[in-house]
Amino acid sequence: MVRKLLLVVVLLLFFSIAVMPVFAVSGGQLTGATFDCSKIDVAYGAVTFDRDNTGFGYELYRVQVTDGDGTILFDRLNALSVGSVIGAHDSEYIDYAVAPNYNPIRLRFYSLSGNGFAEQYIWDIQGECAGLPYTNAAGPGPARPSNFVMRTITCDTPVYNVPSGNPVGAGRVTMGQTWFVNPTPITSPVDGTSWTEIFVQSNPNPFIPTTCVR
Secondary structure, three states, X not given: OHHHHHOOOOOOOOOOOOEOOOOXXXXXXXXXXXXXXXXXXXXXXXXXXXXXXXXXXXXXXXXXXXXXXXXXXXXXXXXXXXXXXXXXXXXXXXXXXXXXXXEOEEEEEEEOOEOOEOOEEEEEEEEOOOXXXXXXXXXXXXXXXXXXXXXXEOOOEEEEOOOOOOEEEEEEEOOOOEEEEOOOOEEOOOOOOEEEEEOXXXXXXXXXXXXXXX
């Protein structure tokens, strides 16, 4: 049951919590959260997904946890049919896939742009892992995640806001360039295609088709 919820809604964490009222989903109020350096325990009210941002009757959303240098600790992209409801939970664990290296730790849970809808955040908060040093990832630009590796681009392609999403302005990469990318692709929940996160000094990082990466 815990794993099912992780595919649907992973909410807030940390010692201090900021809730941002938006209209991407209905309900889902956070009622409690505790944080340690390996997992998050959250409690929340029932969540209803209520906007079709895919054009296929589904709401596409993303939950991502990063540390202070941008390393991805948890990442989930999922789509649920409009009207889907996830019941309230008194306790839900979010386990990090990798250990954090730097503070602050940040969690973002947001509904993606598409089908006439703008991107909307449900939560965007940050906290700390006790004992870790702090790093400032802002500076002149976002810091490259420490787990990204350099790869060669094998085709001309726009960069997209999310897998199977929308092009980000006029941004694109071209065949023969080398860029730092996440070595672990993400499968789009919309059409099953494979996508790779790429570091182009934006926030958040965009995606390109994995077929364009060698």
